[in-house]
Amino acid sequence: MKGEPMNFANKIAAGAGAAGLALFAALPAWAQDAAAAAPAPVVGAPVVDKGDTAWMMTSTVLVLAMILPGLALFYGGLTRTKNMLSTMTQIGALACLAMIVWVCYGYGLAFGPEGNAFISWGKFFLAGVTPDSLADTFSDGFKLPEYVFISFQMTFAAITLALVLGATVERMKFSAALVFGIIWLTIVYFPIAHMVWAAGGFLFEGGMFGTSLPAALDFAGGTVVHINAGVSALVASLILGKRIGYQKEIMAPHSLTLTMVGTGLLWVGWFGFNAGSALEANGSAALAMINTFVATASAALFWMLAEKVAGHKPSALGFCSGVIAGLVAVTPAAGNSGPFGAIVLGAVASVICFYAVTVLKPKLGYDDALDAFGIHGIGGIVGAIGTGIVYAPSLGGPGGADFAIGPQVATQVVAVLVAIVWAVIGTTIATTIAKALTGLRVSEEVEREGLDLGEHGERAYNN
C-alpha cells in the first residue's frame, strides 16, 4: 500500500530519473506475474510467489495460536483448578524453549544442508540465512523465503513438545520439564522430522531396509508430531508415575468451558498446520482445508455416537475429544485423501480413540493425565496407516493411477514403527537425564497443594 502513493508521486516528478527507475523496478514484477500464471515449467530464476508467502506467514501464526492459547486452554481446562497455571505455563515455556533451540541448532539438525538419512547438520544459528535465502516448495521453480519456512517448521517443533506435557501435567516439576524439553527435541524430534520431511530422510525417500517400498505419506506431521508426541507422552507418564490419588480421588476437569474454547482455537489453527503444509496457496492446500473440516466434523459426531452406544450421554468433553481425534487422524491425510475418505478416516479414528481412553487406559492403569497418548498417539497411528488407504484414487484420493494400497500401507506401518521405537528410546533417555539433573516430580506436599502455588507462587482464580 505504501508503494502506490510513492509511485504516483514519482510519476508526477516527470523528467527526473525517478520515474524511469520506478517503471524499471515494476518490470520484473510483471514478469513474475506472467510466470506465475503460466502453467509451463519455469526456466531460470526461481519465483517467490507473494500469495504463497503471505499464506505461509499466516499459517505459521495460526500454528502458534494452536499452542497459545489453544492447547494451553484445552489442556488447562482439563486439569484441576490448583494446576491450571502450571499446565498453561509449562506449555508456554516449553514452546518458547523450542523456538530458541530451533534457531540455535534444531533447524540445522532437521533441515541442514549436509547430512544422512537420520540427521543433518549445518546452518547452525541460522548461519548464512538472509532475507534473500530461499526454501523449496513442492512445485519446481517456486520458492519461499527461507525465514518463512524456518518459522513455520519452528512452530511444529514447539507444538509437538507442548503436546507431550498432556501426559505429565499435575505432577512434573517445571525445571524437569525444561530439561526434558531440550533433550527430547534434540534426540527425538529433530531426527524424526529429518527422517520424514527432509530431502534424503530415511522415510522421505522410500526403499527403507533395502526394500522397494514407496516413500511414507505424511502430509502435515501425523508421524513426526502426533505419533511422536503421543508415544513420548506415554513413556514419560510411565516413568513419572501416577498422580497421587489417581483412580481413587475425583480428578474431574475444572473447566470444560475453557477446554471447549481451546478446542475451537486448535481447530482454527489446524488449518495453518494442515493446509499450510502444502507450502503453497494452491489446490493441494485447498484439499487439506476441506479435509480438515469434514474429517473433524465426522470424528466429533462419531465420538458422541460411541458414547451413546456405550450407554453414556453424548458429552461436551466427548465432542472436544472427537474434534482433536479427527484433526490428529487427518493430519497425515490432509492433502492425501479425498473428502469422503477423510470423513471415514475421522470416524474410524474417533471410535478407536474413544475405546483407547475409556476402556484401554483404565484397564492398563497408566496415568496419561490428559490422554496425549490415547488421542494423539492412537489417533496418529490410525491416521498414518489409514492415509495409505485413502490416498488411493479408487477411494477418491489424489494418488496416481499406478498407486497400490498394499505397499503404501506397508510403508506407513514401517514409518509408524520407526517413530514408535525412536520415541520410546529417546524419551526414556531424556526423562532419565532430567530425573538425574532436577528430579522429575514435585514433592507430595506440592502435588496435593497444587503446582500453581508450589511451582509458580500464584493461583489461577482469586475471588
Add this chain to the structure above:
Amino acid sequence: MKLILAIIKPFKLDEVREALTALGIAGMTVTEVKGFGRQKGQTEIYRGAEYATNMVPKVKIELVCDDALAPRVVETLQQSAGTGSIGDGKIFVLDVGQAVRIRTGETGEAAL
C-alpha cells in the same frame, strides 16, 4: 427470638424469598452450600472416568424472627420451598439469646 435455618433447593430461592417478604421478614442471609441426605447424587463421566458426586448443591437460608412469627415462617417456608420430591430440604428452629444492630446498638427484637 428464633433462628430459622432452612436448607432448600437452589431454584426455589426466589419463591421462598417472596413468600417470606410478604410475611414481613425484613432480612435474611443466603449461602450456597453442598451436602447430602436421602437425595442421591449424580454420576459424572469424563472420558470414561466415573465420579459419583454424592454432594448435592443446596441453598442455606438463615433468618431471625420474633417467637410469635416463627411458626408462620416455618409454615411459609415449607409451602414455598416444597416440590414434593426427595431433596426438598430441611428446616431447623433454634433459640436465639440476643441480637444487636451494630449501627445503632439496639438490642433484642428491635434489632431485627
